[in-house]
Amino acid sequence: MTSPLPALIVVDVQRAFDEWEAAGKRRNNPDAVARIADLLKAFRASDAPIFHIRHEGTKPNSSFLPSGTGYAVKDEAREAPGEAVIVKRVNSAFIGTDLEKRLRAGSIATLVICGATTNHCVETTTRMAGNLGFDAQLVRDATWTFDRIGPDGDAHSAEDIHAMTLSNLNREFARIVTTDDVIASLEAVRQ
Numbered sequence: 001m002t003s004p005l006p007a008l009i010v011v012d013v014q015r016a017f018d019e020w021e022a023a024g025k026r027r028n029n030p031d032a033v034a035r036i037a038d039l040l041k042a043f044r045a046s047d048a049p050i051f052h053i054r055h056e057g058t059k060p061n062s063s064f065l066p067s068g069t070g071y072a073v074k075d076e077a078r079e080a081p082g083e084a085v086i087v088k089r090v091n092s093a094f095i096g097t098d099l100e101k102r103l104r105a106g107s108i109a110t111l112v113i114c115g116a117t118t119n120h121c122v123e124t125t126t127r128m129a130g131n132l133g134f135d136a137q138l139v140r141d142a143t144w145t146f147d148r149i150g151p152d153g154d155a156h157s158a159e160d161i162h163a164m165t166l167s168n169l170n171r172e173f174a175r176i177v178t179t180d181d182v183i184a185s186l187e188a189v190r191q
Helices: 016-022 032-045 099-105 118-131 158-169 179-190
Strands: 007-011 050-055 084-088 110-116 135-144 175-177
Touching: 007 032, 007 118, 032 050, 032 110, 032 135, 032 179, 050 099, 050 118, 084 099, 110 118, 118 135, 118 158, 135 158, 135 179
Parallel strands: 007 050, 007 110, 050 084, 110 135, 135 175
Antiparallel strands: none
Protein backbone atom coordinates (compact mmCIF):
# COMPACT_ATOMS: atom_id res chain seq x y z
CA MET A 1 0.00 0.00 0.00
CA THR A 2 1.33 3.43 -0.97
CA SER A 3 1.72 6.01 1.78
CA PRO A 4 -0.83 8.84 1.50
CA LEU A 5 1.77 11.25 2.85
CA PRO A 6 4.58 12.64 0.73
CA ALA A 7 8.20 12.71 1.88
CA LEU A 8 10.05 16.00 2.18
CA ILE A 9 13.52 15.91 0.60
CA VAL A 10 15.66 18.80 1.90
CA VAL A 11 18.73 19.12 -0.33
CA ASP A 12 22.01 20.66 0.85
CA VAL A 13 20.81 23.51 3.07
CA GLN A 14 24.36 24.01 4.30
CA ARG A 15 26.43 26.96 5.47
CA ALA A 16 28.74 26.80 2.47
CA PHE A 17 26.13 28.84 0.61
CA ASP A 18 26.26 31.55 3.27
CA GLU A 19 30.02 31.63 2.76
CA TRP A 20 29.53 31.98 -1.00
CA GLU A 21 27.23 34.96 -0.42
CA ALA A 22 29.69 36.51 2.04
CA ALA A 23 32.34 36.19 -0.70
CA GLY A 24 30.16 38.21 -3.07
CA LYS A 25 28.14 35.60 -4.97
CA ARG A 26 24.59 36.82 -5.62
CA ARG A 27 21.58 34.52 -5.22
CA ASN A 28 17.86 34.65 -5.86
CA ASN A 29 14.94 33.72 -3.58
CA PRO A 30 16.24 35.30 -0.34
CA ASP A 31 13.27 33.82 1.58
CA ALA A 32 13.88 30.24 0.42
CA VAL A 33 15.33 29.04 3.73
CA ALA A 34 12.36 30.51 5.61
CA ARG A 35 10.04 28.60 3.25
CA ILE A 36 12.04 25.42 3.92
CA ALA A 37 11.54 26.02 7.65
CA ASP A 38 7.78 26.36 6.97
CA LEU A 39 7.81 23.05 5.08
CA LEU A 40 9.70 21.32 7.88
CA LYS A 41 7.19 22.59 10.43
CA ALA A 42 4.23 21.38 8.34
CA PHE A 43 5.74 17.96 7.63
CA ARG A 44 6.60 17.49 11.30
CA ALA A 45 3.07 18.47 12.33
CA SER A 46 1.71 15.88 9.86
CA ASP A 47 4.15 13.16 10.96
CA ALA A 48 5.20 12.92 7.32
CA PRO A 49 8.64 11.52 6.49
CA ILE A 50 11.57 13.91 6.10
CA PHE A 51 14.92 13.15 4.51
CA HIS A 52 17.79 15.60 4.96
CA ILE A 53 20.36 15.41 2.20
CA ARG A 54 23.84 16.66 3.01
CA HIS A 55 26.59 17.19 0.45
CA GLU A 56 30.07 16.02 1.38
CA GLY A 57 32.76 17.51 -0.82
CA THR A 58 35.49 15.26 -2.12
CA LYS A 59 37.85 17.78 -3.74
CA PRO A 60 40.48 19.48 -1.56
CA ASN A 61 39.10 22.98 -2.25
CA SER A 62 35.41 22.09 -1.76
CA SER A 63 33.28 24.36 0.43
CA PHE A 64 31.53 21.18 1.61
CA LEU A 65 34.39 19.28 3.21
CA PRO A 66 33.28 17.74 6.52
CA SER A 67 36.28 19.36 8.20
CA GLY A 68 35.24 22.84 7.01
CA THR A 69 32.73 25.37 8.30
CA GLY A 70 30.57 25.13 5.16
CA TYR A 71 29.57 21.51 5.77
CA ALA A 72 27.29 22.35 8.72
CA VAL A 73 23.56 22.58 8.13
CA LYS A 74 21.90 25.96 8.50
CA ASP A 75 20.10 26.20 11.84
CA GLU A 76 16.68 26.72 10.23
CA ALA A 77 16.95 23.38 8.39
CA ARG A 78 18.58 21.24 11.07
CA GLU A 79 17.17 17.74 11.42
CA ALA A 80 15.05 16.80 14.40
CA PRO A 81 15.70 13.58 16.32
CA GLY A 82 14.67 10.56 14.28
CA GLU A 83 14.77 12.32 10.90
CA ALA A 84 16.93 10.65 8.29
CA VAL A 85 20.20 12.27 7.20
CA ILE A 86 21.66 11.00 3.95
CA VAL A 87 25.15 12.04 2.87
CA LYS A 88 25.86 12.25 -0.85
CA ARG A 89 29.08 12.96 -2.70
CA VAL A 90 27.67 13.79 -6.15
CA ASN A 91 24.81 15.99 -7.42
CA SER A 92 22.03 13.42 -7.08
CA ALA A 93 20.70 12.30 -3.71
CA PHE A 94 19.99 8.92 -5.32
CA ILE A 95 23.55 8.08 -6.44
CA GLY A 96 25.73 6.26 -3.91
CA THR A 97 23.05 6.45 -1.19
CA ASP A 98 20.19 4.32 0.07
CA LEU A 99 17.56 7.04 -0.47
CA GLU A 100 15.59 5.10 -3.08
CA LYS A 101 15.65 1.94 -0.96
CA ARG A 102 14.34 3.85 2.07
CA LEU A 103 11.57 5.49 0.05
CA ARG A 104 10.47 2.18 -1.48
CA ALA A 105 10.57 0.47 1.93
CA GLY A 106 8.25 3.19 3.24
CA SER A 107 5.91 2.84 0.22
CA ILE A 108 6.43 6.54 -0.47
CA ALA A 109 5.31 7.60 -3.95
CA THR A 110 5.34 11.41 -3.70
CA LEU A 111 8.44 13.49 -3.04
CA VAL A 112 8.41 17.20 -2.19
CA ILE A 113 11.86 18.54 -3.04
CA CYS A 114 13.44 21.77 -1.80
CA GLY A 115 16.92 23.14 -1.06
CA ALA A 116 19.99 24.22 -2.94
CA THR A 117 20.90 24.85 -5.60
CA THR A 118 18.03 24.87 -8.09
CA ASN A 119 20.15 24.04 -11.14
CA HIS A 120 22.55 21.60 -9.53
CA CYS A 121 21.71 19.12 -6.78
CA VAL A 122 18.01 20.00 -6.62
CA GLU A 123 17.62 19.63 -10.38
CA THR A 124 19.61 16.40 -10.58
CA THR A 125 17.73 14.85 -7.67
CA THR A 126 14.39 15.95 -9.14
CA ARG A 127 15.20 14.55 -12.59
CA MET A 128 16.19 11.21 -11.09
CA ALA A 129 13.10 11.12 -8.88
CA GLY A 130 10.94 11.56 -11.97
CA ASN A 131 12.91 8.97 -13.92
CA LEU A 132 12.57 6.49 -11.05
CA GLY A 133 8.80 6.85 -11.18
CA PHE A 134 8.22 9.03 -8.13
CA ASP A 135 5.60 11.79 -8.21
CA ALA A 136 8.10 14.62 -7.77
CA GLN A 137 7.04 18.08 -6.66
CA LEU A 138 9.66 20.83 -6.77
CA VAL A 139 8.91 23.76 -4.45
CA ARG A 140 9.78 26.87 -6.46
CA ASP A 141 9.92 29.30 -3.52
CA ALA A 142 11.94 26.91 -1.32
CA THR A 143 14.99 26.60 -3.54
CA TRP A 144 17.59 29.03 -4.84
CA THR A 145 20.66 29.42 -7.00
CA PHE A 146 23.43 31.89 -7.83
CA ASP A 147 24.44 34.08 -10.76
CA ARG A 148 26.73 32.29 -13.19
CA ILE A 149 28.97 33.01 -16.14
CA GLY A 150 28.32 30.70 -19.09
CA PRO A 151 30.96 29.05 -21.28
CA ASP A 152 30.52 31.89 -23.78
CA GLY A 153 31.33 34.49 -21.11
CA ASP A 154 27.75 35.76 -20.88
CA ALA A 155 26.39 36.56 -17.44
CA HIS A 156 23.22 34.72 -16.38
CA SER A 157 21.20 35.93 -13.42
CA ALA A 158 20.16 33.60 -10.64
CA GLU A 159 16.55 34.52 -11.41
CA ASP A 160 16.89 33.46 -15.06
CA ILE A 161 18.73 30.24 -14.18
CA HIS A 162 16.09 29.39 -11.55
CA ALA A 163 13.23 30.10 -13.99
CA MET A 164 14.83 28.08 -16.79
CA THR A 165 15.49 25.11 -14.50
CA LEU A 166 11.86 25.13 -13.35
CA SER A 167 10.74 25.36 -16.98
CA ASN A 168 12.94 22.43 -17.98
CA LEU A 169 11.63 20.23 -15.16
CA ASN A 170 7.97 21.26 -15.35
CA ARG A 171 5.63 18.41 -16.30
CA GLU A 172 8.44 16.23 -17.65
CA PHE A 173 10.16 15.37 -14.38
CA ALA A 174 8.11 17.17 -11.72
CA ARG A 175 5.19 19.37 -10.86
CA ILE A 176 6.32 22.86 -9.88
CA VAL A 177 4.54 23.94 -6.69
CA THR A 178 4.76 26.56 -3.95
CA THR A 179 5.19 26.15 -0.22
CA ASP A 180 1.56 27.20 0.27
CA ASP A 181 0.41 24.51 -2.22
CA VAL A 182 2.29 21.82 -0.29
CA ILE A 183 1.06 22.93 3.12
CA ALA A 184 -2.55 23.07 1.89
CA SER A 185 -2.20 19.57 0.45
CA LEU A 186 -0.81 18.22 3.72
CA GLU A 187 -3.67 19.81 5.67
CA ALA A 188 -6.21 18.25 3.28
CA VAL A 189 -4.72 14.77 3.86
CA ARG A 190 -4.85 15.27 7.66
CA GLN A 191 -8.57 16.10 7.63
